[in-house]
Amino acid sequence: MKAMVLEAVGRPLVLSERPDPVPGPGQIRLEVEACAVCRTDLHVVDGDLPDPKLPLVPGHEIVGIVDAVGDGVDAARIGRRVGVPWLGHTCGTCPYCRMGSENLCDYPEFTGYTRDGGFATHVVADSDFAFDLDMEADPVSLAPLLCAGLIGWRSLKRAGEGRRVGLYGFGAAAHIIAQVCIWQGREVYAFTRPGDVEAQRFAREIGAVWAGGSDTQPPEQLDAAIIFAPVGALVPEALRAVRKGGRVVCGGIYMSDIPSMPYALLWEERELVSVANLTRQDAQEFFPIAREAGVRTHTTPYPLEQANTALADLRAGRFSGAAVLIP
Numbered sequence: 001m002k003a004m005v006l007e008a009v010g011r012p013l014v015l016s017e018r019p020d021p022v023p024g025p026g027q028i029r030l031e032v033e034a035c036a037v038c039r040t041d042l043h044v045v046d047g048d049l050p051d052p053k054l055p056l057v058p059g060h061e062i063v064g065i066v067d068a069v070g071d072g073v074d075a076a077r078i079g080r081r082v083g084v085p086w087l088g089h090t091c092g093t094c095p096y097c098r099m100g101s102e103n104l105c106d107y108p109e110f111t112g113y114t115r116d117g118g119f120a121t122h123v124v125a126d127s128d129f130a131f132d133l134d135m136e137a138d139p140v141s142l143a144p145l146l147c148a149g150l151i152g153w154r155s156l157k158r159a160g161e162g163r164r165v166g167l168y169g170f171g172a173a174a175h176i177i178a179q180v181c182i183w184q185g186r187e188v189y190a191f192t193r194p195g196d197v198e199a200q201r202f203a204r205e206i207g208a209v210w211a212g213g214s215d216t217q218p219p220e221q222l223d224a225a226i227i228f229a230p231v232g233a234l235v236p237e238a239l240r241a242v243r244k245g246g247r248v249v250c251g252g253i254y255m256s257d258i259p260s261m262p263y264a265l266l267w268e269e270r271e272l273v274s275v276a277n278l279t280r281q282d283a284q285e286f287f288p289i290a291r292e293a294g295v296r297t298h299t300t301p302y303p304l305e306q307a308n309t310a311l312a313d314l315r316a317g318r319f320s321g322a323a324v325l326i327p
Helices: 039-046 139-146 148-159 172-183 197-206 234-241 280-293 304-316
Strands: 002-005 014-017 027-037 061-069 081-084 087-089 122-126 164-168 187-192 210-213 222-227 242-250 271-274 299-303 322-326
Touching: 002 304, 027 081, 027 139, 027 304, 039 304, 061 122, 061 139, 081 122, 081 139, 087 122, 139 148, 139 172, 139 280, 139 299, 139 322, 148 172, 148 222, 148 242, 148 280, 164 172, 164 234, 172 187, 172 197, 172 280, 187 197, 197 210, 222 234, 234 242, 299 304, 304 322
Parallel strands: 164 187, 164 222, 187 210, 222 242, 242 271, 299 322
Antiparallel strands: 002 014, 027 061, 027 122, 027 322, 061 081
């Protein structure tokens, strides 16, 4: 198999030849069709997230065809298209798993972080954490749903039922969940990097009622805001934008430090919450909704060998939507 491998944090990925992986008990092997590039991959490669498995194959928005199964897995899964997300394994026995909060498992494994991921031609995954996908759909379009879509959905659930929703950082996750919001009859207010008129145009094309820089306030008070950009300074800005009793959701796995801010921004029962990882229940809810809502992902494809270029373009904000690697 071929894989783009992180050999040291902060270094470019290296194209490597490896033996094809062999699925163990309860596992499947995928021939990768597409793997989207997530901002979390940047945090792993750049060292924002500590102690990745090294050497490591990144990538956790994987779509592929099952070509081998391990002991205990129904051979009927061979030939099926499945998706593999960030959460790759949970212990099933810790207090969080037992209470139905497997996203907070004390002993998790994460695809493309603590185990090898999908920047490769083949990958092994736990069968129980691989979701069956539509065989008729475009795998490149499906790939961003495996993290950007799922974490966007979990964030939207935490945001509540409010009508006016602000999305800070209009990238892969925001452009997906904006479509769900609009389908639900909500109003979307998009916040981009200051001066990024292209991203603002893209947001309005998706259906946002307003788009502007993250350094400005929206024309209406928001019921809720979701922050996808990893910028702690956006927290006080978002709190300023929501109404009394409103909620701000931090949707990223990593964020720079939140600056000191006056208590008055939080007062009047505004809430600040975070989202961690995802659950399999999130996927069971989200994929049917994405189909019904007619979600269309906007993607920029790259050959597997250009993974470093895709990461650099994501870091610099050179495209709208999501980058997707194609082996």
